[in-house]
Amino acid sequence: MTESNTASHRPVPFPITNPARIPAKRYYDEDFFQMEVDHLWPHVWQLACRLEQIPKIGDWIEYANLGKSVIIVRTRDGVKAYRNACRHRGVPIAGGDGNGHGNCAATGFICPFHGWRWNMDGKNTFVYSRQMFGEDQLDPDDIALRPCRVEFWGGCAFVNFDDDAPPLRDCLGPIADRLEKYGVDRLRAEWCYATVLPANWKVAMEAFMEGFHTARTHPQLQKSAPAVFHALYGQNTQGIGVPVNVNATPRENIQDQFRLMELLSEGMAGMCHAKDLETARGLLDVDLPEDPAEAVMAWYGMLNAEVTRQGRARGEATPDFNALMATEPLKGVEFLFPHYFLLPYLSSFSAYRVRPLSPTSCLFELWSLTQFPEGEEPEPIMEAIMLPHDSVEFPPIPRQDYANIPIQQIGLASDGFEFMRLAKDVEGLISNYQQVIDGFLKGAPADRLAAATASLGGNFDGPIRNVDV
Ligand code: FES
């Protein structure tokens, strides 16, 4: 039995007892936050970097979260990760501000305090004034850099501070396989923005766990294609295929769908990439069946085929979207517990990562990702462009989401607001996530936690479940 098994009755403050009700204090209580710092974050797989950021031998990049810093470095034997603390007196050996990156092939890592050195394999290569130390302080194994677990998926390195945690793939679950089929591991970043949101990290994540907020938060999307959103949220008729306005002509339906793509694309390349938009524009005048539903289905079939054909013609490794969508459909947003999520749309993805800074603030990054022909990839994005959360430079859709998140945080702390009440059919992922968090906080067995996190995949807009942790 592992330590976490024996500790499985640790009391959780403000636990989820009714899965449709989420206690508000989970979003600002200091003790609850500290429980997450102590019992959640040290045991989960955290997205540390994109592998394209460390393409050459010796390239390194720092990942920091909640006071823990790790250096991820590409060595001759593959990518490794080290705790970023000098074995002499603890100074970060590289970076240190959370955004460090560089190449250590020529020099190794040199501690800025007294100059101890390590090679990229973590072996100590130099101790300044060695004779001044007792030899028992300089055991080579003991002064080697402390490794950190690192595993890989989707073009990214993930780290875990728990040497006993189940492997990354066991925690990601089947959604990882599905996303791979869509080419997630071949994506490259076109840009990356970041902001500090004055909100608990879960408030920020949960703002994207349902599309139910679209009508009010993103009214331009709703207005452009009311039938789409009525079909999705008006009557709980999920899973009906592509929504259709039966009172409109086939051509009007297609124009609705195209307008929606345009709005998604506005300033937000990965949410609907300009290249896919142009492909769609080229199909606006195609012959369509007379029945609106058949017309919309036929048009999307043509769009999928054409995006595949044109992507391959450009030299991109584009999947066969028609075949894939029939057998391996994805949701509009796909979450990887605890802090990374992807918004797939044909050739491209948006991707979001959230890191807690305090009970009521978090760092929120967003990437636009797409495929490039081999050899034509852009320079890697090494640092996010930091903007205020209300910056007009953010694309319209995230800006609209960012407008709600800080005020929700204020409302959650109102006197008399005890719990959020969730829509059982479409806000379930929020509850399911929170139940898994409780599993970590109470110290549930690691294999149960892995199975529970794996079960969260594909649950955007999904129902509340009783999660077995
Ligand atoms: S703290 Fe690093 S060499 Fe002294």
Ligand SMILES: [Fe+2]
């Ligand atoms: Fe939104």
